[in-house]
Amino acid sequence: MKMLLGGQWVxxxxxxxxxxxxxxxxxxxxxxxxxxxxxxxxxxxxxxxDVSRKMSVHDRARxxxxxxxxxxxRLEEFALTIAREGSKTIxxxxxxxxxxxxxxxxxxxxxxxxxxxxxxxxxxxxxxxxRGYYERVPVGVVLAVTPFNDPLNLAAHKLGPxxxxxxxxxxxxxxxxxxxxxxxxxxxxxxGLPELVxxxxxxxxxxxxxxxxxxxxxxxxxxxxxxxxxxxxTQIAGLKKIGMELGSNSPVIxxxxxxxxxxxxxxVSGAFWAAGQNCIGVQRLYVHRDVYEPFKKRFVEITKGYKxxxxxxxxxxxxxxxxxxxxxxxxxxxxxxxxxxxxxxxxGRRTGALLExxxxxxxxxxxKIHAEEVFxxxxxxxxxxxxxxxxxxxxxxxxxxHAALFTRDVDLAFKLAYGLExxxxxxxxxxxxxxxxxxxxxxxxxGLGREGIKFALQEMTEPKVICxxxxxx
Ligand code: NAP
Numbered sequence: 001m002k003m004l005l006g007g008q009w010v011x012x013x014x015x016x017x018x019x020x021x022x023x024x025x026x027x028x029x030x031x032x033x034x035x036x037x038x039x040x041x042x043x044x045x046x047x048x049x050d051v052s053r054k055m056s057v058h059d060r061a062r063x064x065x066x067x068x069x070x071x072x073x074r075l076e077e078f079a080l081t082i083a084r085e086g087s088k089t090i091x092x093x094x095x096x097x098x099x100x101x102x103x104x105x106x107x108x109x110x111x112x113x114x115x116x117x118x119x120x121x122x123x124x125x126x127x128x129x130x131r132g133y134y135e136r137v138p139v140g141v142v143l144a145v146t147p148f149n150d151p152l153n154l155a156a157h158k159l160g161p162x163x164x165x166x167x168x169x170x171x172x173x174x175x176x177x178x179x180x181x182x183x184x185x186x187x188x189x190x191x192g193l194p195e196l197v198x199x200x201x202x203x204x205x206x207x208x209x210x211x212x213x214x215x216x217x218x219x220x221x222x223x224x225x226x227x228x229x230x231x232x233x234t235q236i237a238g239l240k241k242i243g244m245e246l247g248s249n250s251p252v253i254x255x256x257x258x259x260x261x262x263x264x265x266x267x268v269s270g271a272f273w274a275a276g277q278n279c280i281g282v283q284r285l286y287v288h289r290d291v292y293e294p295f296k297k298r299f300v301e302i303t304k305g306y307k308x309x310x311x312x313x314x315x316x317x318x319x320x321x322x323x324x325x326x327x328x329x330x331x332x333x334x335x336x337x338x339x340x341x342x343x344x345x346x347x348g349r350r351t352g353a354l355l356e357x358x359x360x361x362x363x364x365x366x367x368k369i370h371a372e373e374v375f376x377x378x379x380x381x382x383x384x385x386x387x388x389x390x391x392x393x394x395x396x397x398x399x400x401x402h403a404a405l406f407t408r409d410v411d412l413a414f415k416l417a418y419g420l421e422x423x424x425x426x427x428x429x430x431x432x433x434x435x436x437x438x439x440x441x442x443x444x445x446x447g448l449g450r451e452g453i454k455f456a457l458q459e460m461t462e463p464k465v466i467c468x469x470x471x472x473x
Contacts, residue, residue, distance in 0.1 A: 001028055001029075001030055001178075001179060001182045001183075002030075002031065002182075003030065003031050003033060003037075003182070003199075003200050003201055003202045004182075004185055004189070004198065004199055004200045005033075005037060005040060005041055005044065005199055005201065006040055006041070006043075006044040006196065006199070007044065007195030007196050010031065011031050012031035012032055012033065012034075012037070014031070014032040014034075015029040015030065015031060015032055016029060016030050016031070016032045016175055016178070016202060016203070016204075017029050018030060018085055018176070018177070018178060018179055020084050020085070021086070021087060021176075021319075021320045021321065021322050021323055021324075021353045022309075022310060022311055022319060022320050022353065022354075027084050027085055027179065028179060030178045030179070030182070030202035031202055031203075032202070032203050032204070032207075033201045033202055033203030033207075033208050034203065034207065034208065035207070035208060035211040037201060037203065037208065038201065038203075038208045038211040038212045038215070039211065039215070041170050041199045041201050041212075042141065042170065042212065042215050042217045042218060043217075044196050044199055045141040045168040045169070045170050045196070045199055045217075045218070046141060046168075046217055047196050048141075048168030048194070048195075048196030048197040048198070048199075049138070049140050049141055049167065049168040049197075051168070051194045051196060051197055052138065052163070052166050052167060052168045052194070052197045053137075053138055053166050053167075055166060055194070055197075057111055057112055057114075058112075060108075060111045060163055060164055060166065061108045061109075061111045061112055061164075062108075062192075063163065063188070063191045063192050063193050064104055064105075064107045064108035064111065064160060064163060064164060064191075065104075065105065065108040066191035066192065067104050067184075067187045067188050067190075067191040067193075068101050068104035068105045068108065069191075070187040070190055070191055071097065071100055071101050071104065071184070071187055072101045074187075075094065075097045075098065075101075076094075077183075078093075078097040078100070078152060078180065078183060079093040079094040079096070079097045080093070080312075081152075081179050081180050081183055082096055082097065082151055082152055082177075082180050083311045083312060083319075084179075084311070084312070085151065085176070085177045085178075085179050085180065086148060086149065086151055086176075086177045086180075086274075086322065087148075087149070087274050087275045087277055087311070087319050087320060087321060087322050088274050088311065088319060089311045089312075089313075089316045089317065089318065089319050090311060090312050090313075090314065090316075091314065091316075092273065092274055092319075093311075096150055096152055096153050097152060097153075099153045099436055100152045100153045100156045100184070102436050102437075103153055103156040103157055103160050103436045103453065104156055104160050106160070106436060106437045106453040106454075107156075107160030107161055107163065107164040107453050108160075108164065110161070110164055110453050110454050110457055111163075111164035111165070111457075113454070114136050114164070114165065114457060114461060115136070116133055116134040116135040116136055116463065117133060117134065118131075118132070118133045119132050119133055119134060119465065119467070121467065129469060129470050129471055129473050130467055130468065130469055130470070131467075131468050131470055131473070132465060132466050132467035132468055133465075133466055134463040134464060134465045134466070135463070135464050135466070136165075136457075136458075136461035136462065136463055136464075137166075137461060137462060137463075137464045138165045138166035138167040138460065138461055139165070139167060139219040139220045139241060139460055139461060139462055140167060140168070140217075140218070140219035140220070141167065141168050141169070141170065141217055141218040141219055141220075142158070142162045142167045142168070142169045142170070142218065142219070142220045142221075142222055142460060143169075143170050143172065143212055143213070143218040143220070143221045143222070144158035144159060144162065144169055144170065144171045144172065144222045145172045145205070145209075145212075145221065145222070145223045145224070145225060145229075145233075146158065146171065146172070146173050146174060146181060146224050146225070147174050147224050147225040147226070148174035148176045148177040148277075148322055149274055149277045149278060149279070149322075150274075151173060151174065151177035151178075151179070151180035151181055152180040152181070152183075152184060153436070154224050155171055155173060155180065155181040155184050156184060157224075157436070157451050157452075157453075157456065158171070158222045158224075158451075158456070159171060159184065159185070159188065159198065160453065160456075161451075161453055161456035161457050161460050162222075162460055163188070163193065163197070163198070164453075164457060165457055165460040165461045166461075167220075167460055168196065168197045168198070169197070169198055169199075170198075170199045170200075170201060170212070170218070171185060171198070171199070171200045171201070172200075172201050172202075172203070172205070172208070172209070172212060173200070173202065174225075175202070175203070175204050175205070176322055176323070177322075178202045181200060182200055182202070185198055185200040205229060209229070209232070209233070210236060213232075213233050213236055213237050214236045214237065214238060216238060216239070216240075218240060219240055219241060220240055220241040220242070220243070220459070220460060221233060221237055221240060221241070221242050221243070222243040222451075222456070222459070222460070223242070223243065223244050223245065224245040224246075224279075224451075225245075225246070226246065226247055226373075227246045227247055227373075227445050230244045230246045230447070241459065241462075242448060242449070243441075243447075243448065243449040243450075243451070243456070243459050244447040244448040244449065245279070245440070245441055245442075245446075245447050245449075245451055246279075246399075246401075246442065246445060246446050246447040247279055247373040247375065247399060247401075247445070247446065248279055248280065248283075248373060248399040248400070248401035248402065248442060248446045249283045249284065249371075249372065249373045249374070249397045249399045250280055250281060250282055250283050250284070250399075250401060250402050250403060250404070250422075250431035250432075251283070251284045251285075251286060251393070251394035251395075251397070251403050251404075251420075251431075252267055252270075252282050252284070252285045252286070252403070252404040252405065252406070252430060252431060253286045253287075253384070253387075253390045253391075253394060253403075253404070253405040253406070253407075253416060254267075254285060254286070254287040254288065254291070254295060254405075254406045255288050255387075255405065255406060255407035255409065255412060256288035256290040256291050257407055257408045257409055258291070258406035258407055258408065258428075259406065259408075259428070260291055260294060260295050260298060261298065262406075262428070263295065263406040263428075264295060264298040264299045264302055265302060266429060266430045266432075267282050267285060267299065267379075267404075267430045268299060268302045268303050268306075268357075269430065269432065270282035270404075270430030270431055270432035270433075271283070271357070271377070271378075271379035271430075272303070272306060272317070272318050272357045272377050272379075273432055274319075275318050275319055275320060275321050275355070275376065275377045276321075276357075276374065276375065276376045276377035276378065276379075277321065277322060277375050277376060278375075278432060279401055279446075280401055280402040280431045280432050280433075280434060281375075281431070281432055282379055282404070282430050282431050282432060283373070283374055283378075283379060283380065284370065284379075284380050284382065284393075284394070284397075285299075285379060285380065285381050285382065286382050286384045286390045286393055286394060287381060287382070287383060287384065288383075288384060288385075288390075289383040289384065289385050292381075292383040295381075296345065296361070296381055299359060299381070300345045300346050300359055303346050303347065303357050303359055304346050306318055306357050308354055308356065308357065309354065318357060318377060319354075320352065320353035320354045320355075321353050321354075321355055321376055321377070322353070323353055324352050324353045326353070326375075326376065327350050327352070327353045327354065327355045327376070328350070329376075330355055330369075330374060330375075330376040330377075330378060331348075331350045331355060333367070333368045333369045333372075333374065333378075334348050334358060334360070334369060334378060336367060336368060336369070337360060337363050337364065337367035337368070337369045337370070338360075340364045340366075340367055341362055341364055342360045342361070342362050342363040342364065342367065342369070342380075343360065343361050343362050344358060344359070344360055345359040345360065345361060345381070346358065346359050347359060347377070347378070355376060355377055355378075356377070357377045357378075358377060358378040358379070359378075359379055359380075359381065360378065360379070360380050360381070361380065361381045361382070363380045363382070365396075371397065373399065387412060387415065387416065390416075391416055391419045391420065394420055395419070395420065395421045398444050398445050399442065399444055399445050399446045400420075400421045400422035400423065400442050400443040400444040400445075400446050401422060401423055401424070401431075401441075401442035401446040401447070402422055402423065402424045402425070402426060402431040402432075402433075402434075402442075403420040403421075403422045403424075403425050403426075403431060404425065404426040404427070404429060404430050404431045404433075405417070405420075405425070405426075405427055405428075406427075406428055407427075407428075413427050421443055421444065422442060422443060422446070423439070423440065423441045423442040423443055423446065423447075423450070424438070424439075424440070435452075436452065436453065437452055437453050437454065438452050439451075439452045439454075439455040440452040440455070441455075
């Protein structure tokens with residue numbers, strides 16, 4: 001596929017191969033952009049902003065609704081692209097494609113609700129004879145950098161609000177999964193988005209990232225990815241707005257009065273969705289000691305029933321990790337934990353990029369698999385005796401995106417919900433629940449700012465005050 005630069009779909013002599021992580025087959029190639037392309041993309045986006053800022057709200061909404069319709073009409077094609085280039089099974093990929101339609105539809109709807117308010121200038125001495133208001137105006141050029149694990153919907157979470165707000169936008173998708181993002185940009189163009197308002201640059205973050213990020217012309221960077229790249233970006237971005245949707249290590253507390261069957265079922269899915277490569281995936285499960293054994297038995301039973309393998313087969317529950325290297329990395333973390341005393345209850349074996357869904361207990365607190373973001377198909381179980389201890393354990397890691405708890409005790413639920421340090425608490429659901437229009441983001445190392453269309457629109461616009469001095473009033 002080509003990249004969209006300055007209104008043209010272009011190729012480059014240097015290419016990046018996009019391969020299916022399941023069997024390493026070549027799917028397609030994309031151009032390998034360089035720093036000169038990055039500069040050209042920003043220059044084109046600056047011109048694009050001159051166009052986008054003047055687009056009427058109804059035009060932006062119309063294009064967004066139309067883009068949503070295009071994705072919906074080719075849902076299976078988008079799903080196949082997601083499933084082939086990434087880790088998701090075809091059933092998981094269909095869900096992502098459907099969510100992308102929602103994200104774009106909500107962007108169209110929210111574009112009509114970007115509002116300001118009147119300012120009561122008379123509220124302090126010196127404000128007399130002034131009348132005015134503020135509007136929210138687009139920030140300008142937005143640089144959107146996206147990760148591999150939700151290659152379509154996470155791009156939509158940036159492109160949709162950027163267009164809704166009247167910004168121009170440059171998409172830099174993950175190098176291993178660029179095709180879904182390119183197809184989404186194609187849909188925007190087909191829907192009639194004026195050229196230059198959107199660019200898509202394919203290239204290695206390590207090669208073009210600094211040129212894009214340090215360029216003073218973009219007014220906002222909207223980044224979703226790992227904490228390491230996030231830190232690098234914040235160090236060199238200079239004076240611009242920054243949205244950071246980073247990783248996590250999500251805790252779940254299962255109390256003795258919980259519906260254990262539901263908790264086990266939904267937490268297994270939450271742990272192994274997209275082969276665990278999910279920023280809100282379940283990583284640590286703190287289970288009340290009174291129900292620890294029955295919960296563990298059921299959790300392991302359901303996990304053992306998972307069919308792993310070919311992503312394109314309807315019956316497959318879990319596909320490979322994004323690369324063999326990543327699967328080896330996590331296999332090594334499991335081994336390290338086992339050496340230090342952890343027990344593997346099921347899983348742990350690897351073939352190529354396929355790591356079995358793996359459940360562990362007795363994991364030492366200093367093992368990587370406990371303390372770091374695993375971003376893969378492993379989950380740890382721990383028995384706990386009291387709620388304060390469970391809360392302290394849940395909060396003991398320097399991430400805080402989502403947390404979850406299962407209980408029927410309302411007092412306990414409120415206590416834990418307010419005590420958990422994170423951006424969202426799911427009660428009687430796993431951490432892996434997200435509605436695309438809810439505020440989404442984290443605290444601590446999980447990031448800065450919020451996405452979720454309406455909330456991304458706040459970040460991608462800024463208030464502008466219009467104040468009249470009316471001496472005769
Ligand atoms: P990553 O390695 O941080 O890459 C994310 C994106 O950043 C890619 O497009 C990457 O390009 C680019 N990049 C890397 N270095 C860069 C630099 N110096 N300047 C500019 N761009 C740079 O993350 P990933 O492995 O794709 O995704 C996994 C991570 O994303 C996990 O930590 C996960 O938790 C997080 N995540 C967070 C959320 C959320 O909403 N909070 C959602 C999904 C994923 P290349 O691909 O070319 O390296």
